[in-house]
Structures are given as structure tokens and as C-alpha cells.
Amino acid sequence: MFRSLTNLSKTSIVSNTLLRKVLTNNLRYASTVTNTESTPKKLWKITLKRSTIGLHPQTRENARVLGLKRCGHVVYRPVTNELAGIIIKVKEIIKLELVDRVDPPKTGAPSGFEVIGRLNSRIASGSKAAKPLLPLRAKGGTAIN
Amino acid sequence: MFGSFVGAFKPSLVAFGGRAWRIPWRMSKTRKANVRKRLREVDSVIDTLMASGVQCKQLDLIKDMPRESEMLPRDKYTTFSRTAKNHRKSVHKVPHFTKRPIPRTTPKSF
Secondary structure (H helix, E strand, O other): OEEEOOOHHHOOOOOHHHHHHHHHHHHOOOOOOOOOOOOOOOEEEEEEOOOOOOOOHHHHHHHHHOOOOOOOOEEEEEOOHHHHHHHHHOOOOEEEEEEOOOOOOOOOOOOOEEEOOOHHHHHHOOOOOOOOOOOOEOOOOOEOO | OOOOOOOOOOOOOHHHOOOOOOOOOOOOHHHHHHHHHHHHHHHHHHHHHHHOOOOOHHHHHHOOOOOHHHOOHHHHHEEEOOOOHHHEEEHHHOOOOOOOOOOOOOOOOO
16 A cells, blocks of 8 residues: 655655664764865775685685675775785775765665555455555545545 | 587587686687776776875885786786796686786796
């Protein structure tokens, strides 16, 4: 049972907890970044371009230590001498960029509908008597039928 | 090309060394182009590391490596091999050569 939404801009079906988890995981390392023109860029944006399958176990460990979990995984790490050495060990399988700040996670476009009820819960209750469908409602609460 | 004498229910040819698919002794043009592309991508990673201003022993060792444009073709598409004839073999014979570090220079006189 779906209700179409005429005003799409007000709806955002993105979990706040998911946003928070993704942001804090990267911002933990970006806490020292200040957004001024004079300071040099402080973060590396590392993307795992090739998987670590078939590589030396130490190379796989280096990728794990950088936080890279799967192909295409993007990770933000501070610019330090220690991490530079680790990045050199995995330089063949990563893409490296110097950035100022963590990119915000992409939120999906609103889907255009909102679920207001489930058909299965009506069938599971077992009653054969015809139950009235939930009245169709346009956004704003006015009944259509 | 290989459809008539290879297949699920056909024995593989002895001339192929028991393999189902022949491994060509040389790389095609597209394969070589991809080798060059990957070398350039590693070059850009090293450039980013240099630009970020870190100091690192490993970085000192690799920053003097030749770039893709400075490499000889035999260094790009072949590697040193202890066992092969003339101590050279094509780089595509190295397992996982597309994501493994391959030396850009070879031992002197090889």
C-alpha cells in the first residue's frame, strides 16, 4: 500500500543513524583539519581500485590497516609519515588524492512514495471477510475515495 | 578460434602443454596499453605522496624510479627472470602482474 507524495522535497527516507555512522568513521581521522586557506591539505582520500586477492599476506594486511575493506571502498586518512610507508606498499592497487575535508555521504533521491501499511499483515490474520482497504489519502490528509 | 578442438568434452592438445587455452608468448597492443596505463596510475600515486610533503625511507627509494614515459619498452613489457632464456620473460607470465609491484629497472646487463 503506497501513498504517492506530491511534494517530494520534504521527504527524505535516509536513516539518520546510517549517516552518523559513515561520517564519524571518517571524521575521527579528520578532527584536526581546519578549513583555512593557509594550511596545507591534511587528508588522503584512498580508494581501493583492485582487490587484494592473490597478493602477499603483508600487502593484504597493509590494505586492512588503512581501513580498506572491499573493492571501491573509499577511506580518508591523515597525512603522516607512517601511513605514507603503508600506502607505498599498496600503491599498485589504490587511487590516492590529497583533499581538505571528507566528502559527505551521498543521500539517495526521495523515492516518491511512503509505505503506510502492509498487505501481508491483513492476509495473515486469516479472516475471509472482506476488510475495507485503507482509504487512499493524498498528502495533507484529504481522502480521495 | 579455439572452438573446434577445445571444449568441455574434448581432451586438451598435447602441444598446449595440457592447458585448455594457449598462453601467447607476447602481449597484444591493448594489453600493452593497459600496462602503460597502470604504470601511469602508480606514477600519479607517487606524485601525490611527494606533493603531500611526507618524509619516508621507502619514498626516498622509489621517487628516483623512472616514470612510464622514461622507461624502455623492454622494461615495461618484460621482466628479469632467473630461469627463462636470456633471463627475460614477458611480464604477463608473472602471476597477478596487474596488481603486483614489478621492478621498473632490471639488474645490470640483464
